[in-house]
Amino acid sequence: MRCRMKYEISNTRNRLAARGAALAIQVGLLLATASPTAFAAARCHTGDGAEFSATVPAIAAPMPSAVWHLSNGLVVDVVGEESLRARLTTRDGVPIIPLDGGRYLPVITDVADPDIYNKGDGAFHAFPEHMVASALQAVTHPYMHVRLTVYILPYPRRNILVSSTSGTEIFLSPHVLDIHPAVGAYIVAHEVGHAFHNSYLPGASPRWDAYRRVRGITDPYRFSETASHAYRPREIFAEDFRVLFGGELAAFGGRVENPELAEPRTVQGLEAFFLSFGGTVARAPEVVATSYPNPFNPETEIRVELPYEARGAGVSVRIVDVRGALVASLFEGRAASDRLVLRWDGTDRRGTKVASANYFAVIRAGNARKTLKLVMLK
Numbered sequence: 001m002r003c004r005m006k007y008e009i010s011n012t013r014n015r016l017a018a019r020g021a022a023l024a025i026q027v028g029l030l031l032a033t034a035s036p037t038a039f040a041a042a043r044c045h046t047g048d049g050a051e052f053s054a055t056v057p058a059i060a061a062p063m064p065s066a067v068w069h070l071s072n073g074l075v076v077d078v079v080g081e082e083s084l085r086a087r088l089t090t091r092d093g094v095p096i097i098p099l100d101g102g103r104y105l106p107v108i109t110d111v112a113d114p115d116i117y118n119k120g121d122g123a124f125h126a127f128p129e130h131m132v133a134s135a136l137q138a139v140t141h142p143y144m145h146v147r148l149t150v151y152i153l154p155y156p157r158r159n160i161l162v163s164s165t166s167g168t169e170i171f172l173s174p175h176v177l178d179i180h181p182a183v184g185a186y187i188v189a190h191e192v193g194h195a196f197h198n199s200y201l202p203g204a205s206p207r208w209d210a211y212r213r214v215r216g217i218t219d220p221y222r223f224s225e226t227a228s229h230a231y232r233p234r235e236i237f238a239e240d241f242r243v244l245f246g247g248e249l250a251a252f253g254g255r256v257e258n259p260e261l262a263e264p265r266t267v268q269g270l271e272a273f274f275l276s277f278g279g280t281v282a283r284a285p286e287v288v289a290t291s292y293p294n295p296f297n298p299e300t301e302i303r304v305e306l307p308y309e310a311r312g313a314g315v316s317v318r319i320v321d322v323r324g325a326l327v328a329s330l331f332e333g334r335a336a337s338d339r340l341v342l343r344w345d346g347t348d349r350r351g352t353k354v355a356s357a358n359y360f361a362v363i364r365a366g367n368a369r370k371t372l373k374l375v376m377l378k
Helices: 081-086 129-137 181-200 207-215 233-245 248-254 270-275
Strands: 066-069 075-079 089-091 094-098 103-106 147-152 164-166 169-172 288-292 300-305 314-320 326-334 339-344 357-365 368-376
Touching: 066 129, 075 129, 081 147, 129 147, 129 181, 164 181, 169 181, 181 233, 181 248, 207 233, 207 270, 233 248, 233 270, 288 357, 288 368, 300 314, 300 357, 300 368, 314 339, 326 339
Parallel strands: 075 147, 147 169
Antiparallel strands: 066 075, 089 094, 094 103, 164 169, 288 300, 300 339, 314 326, 314 357, 357 368
16 A cells, blocks of 8 residues: 655754754654654655566666675665666656666655645755764664665655665655754664564564563554554664664654653663664675676676575576666576686677676675676776
């Protein structure tokens, strides 16, 4: 079901620090018009807002514009605003941003669109990368050993106008005015809270019952995933994570979206419950890949070493350009051993020599993935 939410402007920016959580949303924050409190701002539901179609041309996953290895244990693949903006195309006249696996994001590219209730200053403002990096680095949970993918969207998605999380993918939606650092920290930390429970408390984990008891939200009629936003256990969990482990800038004085709930820092046993998630989340096996020569002309050799867990799985090695469009397919199938040695002669699928530019070898082996930058020089 599509969630129709609109942009709404709150009170002036100088109330951010002075009035606390209920009024701590800057001018330009995305708010749900049906929200019972100002902090129903955050999001409609978890999800990526993507649709699927076999008619969308096969396209590789967007190349991360950066990979951040943070001191708190987070590893973050960042897909930046410009990378996603460069992918913008249309399908049946609707603006879309293709992702991978037939996924695409229907997006709104014009603030004048009727679904954008408040027009702000007439433009969309994406999250600055430095703000996102600072907010992620501020996360203090000692066992946050998770690899995230963060999409910094240049345009809001048609299905979900606000920021959201699916698995460990975080989609940060733009606002209609500049984003205040405290608001950015709030939203990022909340979404990391969703990635945390997606990693450590999947769907029907019995530990959700333990969380409900500690938090005092055991009433299944009042607190459920079909209740209003502030009464959904997963939203309450993400809010608790934000306050307890998101850093002071994200904490907003310790208040959470639901004004009827006690502040997380005052709930006995709550922080201990979060800290009970120890160890690391099982990571996807890693592919090792190198190329020589690189830069190259006229050809380069690509060597791939497959992890033990991926042996026998389907393997693909594809060359894509900086926009993510498929240039050539070097291998599709199952590897006979744990190593592949492939050559790319610098031609596309039609056998035409490609131009001097940067390209990427995208290697997939089961759940493992590796991207290798290739430079063609003439």
